[in-house]
Amino acid sequence: MTTSSKALLTIQNLSCERGFRQLFQQLNFELFAGEVIRIAGPNGAGKSTLLNVLAGISSDFDGDILYQNQPIKDVSYEYRENLCYLGHAKAVKTPLTPRENLQWFCSMYPTRSDTSIDAVLEQVGLMYFKDQICAQLSAGQKQRVALARLIISAAKIWILDEPFTAIDQSGVQQFETLIAEFAQDGGAVLVTTHHALNITGNYRCLDLGDYL
């Protein structure tokens, strides 16, 4: 079953159905360090479901998902330590400030020790909003709070579901650069977006429409 490979994540014969509807079937691909894969496909093709399954939130699937050649169930702790997932629900608590939201995140996940919360908030453009409660921020600013987690997290794999919703154009460029740099430094990214990513380097697109 396990062929030895250097892939961070190996997906073998993955099939998924939801409510008697077959989403994708016989999906096979590998995600290597340094690689960015954009998952494309029409609405309802199962993009978010695929990301949920790959992140380990949902265990309702057929097939194998291997992290460094071992099923993710067997290396669950290691996998979770090395994964940063950003779902379409952003897990930003609106009565808390951006700083408090990140503090909470940092206390649950391994984070890079060479970055501080203030520096990260400055980097995502929330310098003047870090002590204002998130309920008073715009949708795009809340999204930036969620994206700040990526910078502070020490994960090797990012799984991002529509990360650029409500982000302005210059912000999208900034985060595209962030993704590209992360990949160059040896990270791996799985991302769904509706528009093509404008990044160079090791970048490919996987169309779920081909596996229906």
Place this chain on the structure above:
Amino acid sequence: MSDVSSASLRRPSMAKACWQLFLAESKLLIRRPMDVFNPLLFGFLVTLMFPLGLGPDPATLAKLAPGLVWIIALLSCLLATDQLFREDFDDGSLALWLLSPQPMYFLVMTRVFVHWLASGFIITLVSPILAIMLNIPMQAIPALFLSILIGSVSLIFIGAIGAALTVGLKNSSILLTLIILPLYVPVLIFGAAGVQAATMDMAAGSYLAILAAFMFLAVSLAPLAIYGGLKINLDAG
């Protein structure tokens, strides 16, 4: 070697994660105090209704008071528990907990404990006032306070199982009540009986001991069931 894998890490400990969760949840409650006041208000209003419905005769009220105060505490806990995980589920926080390399058992335990502080504990604090409004004999107040203090922990932890199971549903109140009320029965029986015993100048210690046993069972085992319930609902995503 790549930057990402060689970057030095800060690995949070489990105790730190639980403590930060405790702080964050407490801040949420302080900034949204209505979540705490609603069950409390409910308790006071219902207590006011009893003399109107049963008649103001102090002797009648005193006879019924142990059971009434316990039922009010139980319903307040139920009312408070319905929405326990709803927001965390909808805004994706639960998925974040699940994916974090921290044990869900302790995260869930912390979360429900904070919820108890904001509901069960507050109701415990006002229960002597409710009891005096219903003319309970003074010697029963310590037993009442202790029994609700211990019993409400069980009520909240058991209620959280139902809240976890129904978190994915839109209208869960009735279903939650149907799941949870049968499980509340033993707590109610021993709680009310203990207070009843105290009103008649009998020792309530044995009842309190049984309530404490329920409490330890609920606190240690319920988080497993809560985790299971949340996992089922997240699985469907």
